[in-house]
Amino acid sequence: MEHYKKYLLLALSLFPFYSFGQAIDPSILSQLSPEQIEMAKDAYASKNSTDKSVEELPVIDESLVIKKSSGDSNKIAGKKYGYDFFSSMPTSLTAVGDLPLPNDYIISLRDQFTVILTGSKDALFNLNVKLDGTILFPELGSVSVVGLSFKEVKEKLSQLIKQAYIGVNIDVSLQNLSAKKITIVGAVNTPGTYLVNPFSTITGALAYSGGISEIGSLRDIKLIRNNKEVFSFDLYDLLIKGNRSNDLTIEAGDTLLINAASQFVEITGAVKRPGIYEVLEGETINSLVDFALGFNQTANKSNISVSFLDLNEASIVKKNVDTLDQNLQNALSVNVFNYVNEPSANILVQGAIEEPGFYNALKYRKLTDLINDLKFIDVYPWLAVLEQFDENKLIKSTVLFNLNDPNTYTSVELLPNSRIYFANIDTRSFDVSETSRKLITEYELRLSHRQGNFRLPVYGKYSVSSFINLLGLDMSDVDNIATYVSPLKNIVVNDNYKNMQYIAEKYNTVNFRSFDNDLIEVSISGAVDFPGTYVLNDDATIEDLYQLVGNFKNQAYLKGIILTRDNIRARQIKSIEKSKEDLNKVILTSVQKGENIGDINLIRALSESIEPENLGRLAGDFTPKSQGSINTILFDGDTIIVPKNPNAVNVLGEVLNPIAFEYSKKLTITSAINQAGGYQQYADKRRVYVIKANGIVKKANRNIFVRNVGLEPGDTIVVPRKIITNNPGLEALLPVTQILSDLAFSAAAIESLSNTN
Numbered sequence: 001m002e003h004y005k006k007y008l009l010l011a012l013s014l015f016p017f018y019s020f021g022q023a024i025d026p027s028i029l030s031q032l033s034p035e036q037i038e039m040a041k042d043a044y045a046s047k048n049s050t051d052k053s054v055e056e057l058p059v060i061d062e063s064l065v066i067k068k069s070s071g072d073s074n075k076i077a078g079k080k081y082g083y084d085f086f087s088s089m090p091t092s093l094t095a096v097g098d099l100p101l102p103n104d105y106i107i108s109l110r111d112q113f114t115v116i117l118t119g120s121k122d123a124l125f126n127l128n129v130k131l132d133g134t135i136l137f138p139e140l141g142s143v144s145v146v147g148l149s150f151k152e153v154k155e156k157l158s159q160l161i162k163q164a165y166i167g168v169n170i171d172v173s174l175q176n177l178s179a180k181k182i183t184i185v186g187a188v189n190t191p192g193t194y195l196v197n198p199f200s201t202i203t204g205a206l207a208y209s210g211g212i213s214e215i216g217s218l219r220d221i222k223l224i225r226n227n228k229e230v231f232s233f234d235l236y237d238l239l240i241k242g243n244r245s246n247d248l249t250i251e252a253g254d255t256l257l258i259n260a261a262s263q264f265v266e267i268t269g270a271v272k273r274p275g276i277y278e279v280l281e282g283e284t285i286n287s288l289v290d291f292a293l294g295f296n297q298t299a300n301k302s303n304i305s306v307s308f309l310d311l312n313e314a315s316i317v318k319k320n321v322d323t324l325d326q327n328l329q330n331a332l333s334v335n336v337f338n339y340v341n342e343p344s345a346n347i348l349v350q351g352a353i354e355e356p357g358f359y360n361a362l363k364y365r366k367l368t369d370l371i372n373d374l375k376f377i378d379v380y381p382w383l384a385v386l387e388q389f390d391e392n393k394l395i396k397s398t399v400l401f402n403l404n405d406p407n408t409y410t411s412v413e414l415l416p417n418s419r420i421y422f423a424n425i426d427t428r429s430f431d432v433s434e435t436s437r438k439l440i441t442e443y444e445l446r447l448s449h450r451q452g453n454f455r456l457p458v459y460g461k462y463s464v465s466s467f468i469n470l471l472g473l474d475m476s477d478v479d480n481i482a483t484y485v486s487p488l489k490n491i492v493v494n495d496n497y498k499n500m501q502y503i504a505e506k507y508n509t510v511n512f513r514s515f516d517n518d519l520i521e522v523s524i525s526g527a528v529d530f531p532g533t534y535v536l537n538d539d540a541t542i543e544d545l546y547q548l549v550g551n552f553k554n555q556a557y558l559k560g561i562i563l564t565r566d567n568i569r570a571r572q573i574k575s576i577e578k579s580k581e582d583l584n585k586v587i588l589t590s591v592q593k594g595e596n597i598g599d600i601n602l603i604r605a606l607s608e609s610i611e612p613e614n615l616g617r618l619a620g621d622f623t624p625k626s627q628g629s630i631n632t633i634l635f636d637g638d639t640i641i642v643p644k645n646p647n648a649v650n651v652l653g654e655v656l657n658p659i660a661f662e663y664s665k666k667l668t669i670t671s672a673i674n675q676a677g678g679y680q681q682y683a684d685k686r687r688v689y690v691i692k693a694n695g696i697v698k699k700a701n702r703n704i705f706v707r708n709v710g711l712e713p714g715d716t717i718v719v720p721r722k723i724i725t726n727n728p729g730l731e732a733l734l735p736v737t738q739i740l741s742d743l744a745f746s747a748a749a750i751e752s753l754s755n756t757n
Helices: 002-014 034-051 150-164 202-209 235-239 285-291 367-373 434-442 464-471 542-546 566-593 600-608 627-631 669-675 728-754
Strands: 063-066 088-092 112-119 123-128 134-137 141-144 168-176 180-186 192-196 216-224 230-233 255-260 264-269 275-278 299-310 315-321 331-338 346-351 357-360 379-390 395-401 419-424 444-449 452-457 461-463 478-486 491-496 501-503 509-514 519-526 532-537 562-564 639-642 648-653 659-662 689-691 697-699 716-719
Touching: 112 150, 123 134, 141 150, 150 168, 180 202, 192 202, 202 216, 202 255, 216 235, 216 275, 264 285, 275 285, 285 331, 379 434, 379 452, 395 434, 434 444, 444 464, 452 464, 461 464, 478 532, 509 532, 532 542, 542 627, 562 566, 562 728, 566 728, 648 669, 648 728, 659 669, 669 716, 689 728, 716 728
Parallel strands: 180 255, 264 331, 346 419, 444 509, 519 639, 648 716
Antiparallel strands: 063 088, 112 123, 112 168, 134 141, 180 192, 216 230, 216 255, 264 275, 299 315, 299 331, 346 357, 379 395, 379 419, 444 452, 461 501, 478 491, 478 509, 519 532, 562 639, 648 659, 689 697, 689 716
């Protein structure tokens, strides 16, 4: 073994510019064990890595030496934010061999492939990408690879091998990667042309040029491709929001252009990270505060000083603003003052009392003491509001309480400058802050009666009968059995309304049934704040249901709302069973006669995969406030699914690779089918159709002079199969097979969209 090792090292030293496969005579390789071959390859690789010059290195590593910095990087008062992000510089060029290689890596000059053939032909080749963008494959000739992805090259070589050899398998890998040659110009510390790591992103590449100079823009970094395509990257997205989705990977020939920043604004005072920040056109004080990581607890948000440059007078003007929407055009600095609260011994009491006004906070330390001294006039007792500010903890709070339920206020302590409001029993309106108003709305009891729908603010203990008496509702023709629903606790109670006594919860409802207006139960799930089962009047619409479920979540895809109905599902299941029965009879008869039944068996197999829960959809636009949601009456047992934004388009049916892929505005039906591998042999191109996210079906237009169906996220493109049968007796069943096929694809589309939850 030592003998062979010495021999190989000697041979390698004589062939420093050859690849391993070219440097070693095959007759020598045939005499070595696999372990000896591996040892020789390691020795060859080690020698090559020490002999190559910098220009010959295929990959450089971003080995960085961090410059010394003093102090906390978060403390940037008086400094321009973000420029010290590039305080580290690459100092060494080292071959990288331990990084995972993505399939979308773009091949460039001087990359090196390792190709292994096995099977009826065993061979190993190391193929370098030459300056003309090709590799020279023995026995196959030159193959163009530059500009292709690694995945495309593997597929291209596999096809060539299949055409040239029989029974030969190919394995392709990249042994060495070339550095990417890019240009960095503009407001950087050291502009020029650089060789960078092939995995470098925009931010990593800028470090080679010493970073951006302090006159350069961090907010509009331009990446210009060879094909003149231009991308913009805002470094603040990464530094402040942690979002590097636009920090694109560098490609050979790219140019990074750093223009000068147009405006800097300094923010000082009661913010968490004072400093100087670059601002863009249209940005406001609110944006600047976000850059500074928000206000301190002591910040007075309604007293902010802004210094502006008055171009007409050539002077600096200071202005106090009380809104965060102030535009920062021509602004130089922003100062956020601390909150100063002067002590006061007063408590303001307003509303339905005999003597509204200020009450001494030193005398009334507890809310119960104050209530005992007040005289009420036509007061609404079930909900009152206390608003106060804790100067020590810097907490602004709202306390709801019920005059009929002492448990809601006996332990409440009053603070100076508190404000209390009691509503009138007739108007039931509250002169309070927006925050308190929203809280009151959440605690409204929604009462549905034949005489109307009522909203009653309530907190603490209450009885349903007390509200019936308050409203003066006629119960003579209404069932005493009412339905109470608490969506947050998932509670549904059917009981005599006179027995109903509860502690108020958010979004509670009570529904009364009358002889001409029964109740229904419907379910809603998915991207809503309060999914669950709700009891509604039988004339309720989808829009009525939306009013009960709170808000839709940010990721809700309202265009794809799914409504399924039991009677529609039952009809579809019955149709499927009848169609399958007819198919089975004809298939059995044809098999007994020895006749060819063609493709009909495929449709029967497809129908077997239909899940009943994916049937029964009522197609339509049910977005909030739409005509569909306002006019569609709900039925008992209806189910609504609010999917999350799928941001995908599905292609199903007779394509080479049925797939779902990311939605793009440029996507068309034709391009989507091409991305799915194109049509299969028996695809019925004339019957291609699109199932929209809202369930509506639109036929694809093959007329080049007519605009085709526009695709949206959640859409499903269906390429049906052309049913072929040589038996004239089976042609009458073709419409039946079409029904089964369409129902199967419709069910698959519903399943795909509902699975986004």
